[in-house]
């Protein structure tokens with residue numbers, strides 16, 4: 001469904017270029033979920049925006065390859081992207097989507113807008129589709145006639161997910177969809193996403209800084225650090241036996257119930273993406289750092305679609 005190769009996105013700022021996404025590679029099949037995890041500021045949202053072409057004005061460079069359902073989209077005109085890809089093949093539930101619902105516009109009008117505007121579907125047909133989709137996300141049909149201010153946070157999150165599904169896309173990018181919700185509501189939303197995936201064979205790019213949440217849905221995991229994917233692999237491998245020192249630190253920082261293993265922390269803070277450290281971007285925080293790490297680490301394949309970007313494995 002999706003093939004991303006050597007993707008790079010830089011922002012232009014007064015202080016210099018922000019290297020937010022660098023040399024990113026991954027694939028996503030039909031019905032598969034990739035979790036994109038990493039600390040705030042590591043480039044998760046930028047990567048999502050590069051894929052869905054939701055670009056701020058100060059993008060200085062967008063290069064590489066993004067093939068969506070067989071179509072190369074880098075280099076495509078905005079007009080073609082809008083008519084062939086956005087909404088039809090892929091949709092994006094942004095980090096702040098829940099607060100973007102206008103409180104005084106009824107749920108139904110939010111939901112039918114993409115169909116009426118982008119697909120020129122007659123309003124009555126669009127409402128029928130909205131009735132079908134709102135039930136799929138676990139909300140009774142009559143809630144279509146309510147206003148967002150009458151709904152709880154969890155309900156509003158379901159509505160924004162319903163909007164992303166209304167045009168029947170194949171891939172949905174969910175950017176921190178549960179971060180603003182309490183744990184019970186989070187669990188409900190995650191269950192709903194699982195159910196949807198099995199019923200309509202959706203592919204998800206699930207972005208989160210919360211590893212526990214990501215492990216609920218992920219088939220594969222991409223660990224991001226300072227604009228790079230530093231490790232990519234199947235969920236059962238990355239969560240259980242991570243290879244990259246940053247992945248190890250990230251997973252070691254998750255408290256485990258009924259375990260004597262102490263929680264560990266990664267010292268220091270993520271680097272500036274304007275002047276990233278020379279060589280490995282994780283070097284200043286890495287306890288395995290060695291002189292070789294002053295050179296950019298190679299991407300080492302550890303399986304057919306798995307890799308780690310670290311000199312520890314490059315030496316072997």
Ligand SMILES: Nc1ncnc2c1ncn2[C@@H]1O[C@H](COP(=O)(O)OP(=O)(O)O)[C@@H](O)[C@H]1O
Nearest residue numbers: 011018020039040041042043044045046056273
């Ligand atoms: N429009 C922008 N202009 C300049 N820098 C940006 C812009 N958007 C994000 N950034 C920077 O890019 C980096 C990655 O940000 P982001 O993709 O939002 O990370 P995440 O989603 O992982 O928190 C951060 O250093 C952030 O400050």
Ligand code: SF4
Nearest residue numbers: 280283286293310311
């Ligand atoms: S390349 Fe070196 S500094 Fe970077 S993660 Fe590997 S060991 Fe640590």
Ligand SMILES: [Mg+2]
Nearest residue numbers: 044045046095
């Ligand atoms: Mg983000």
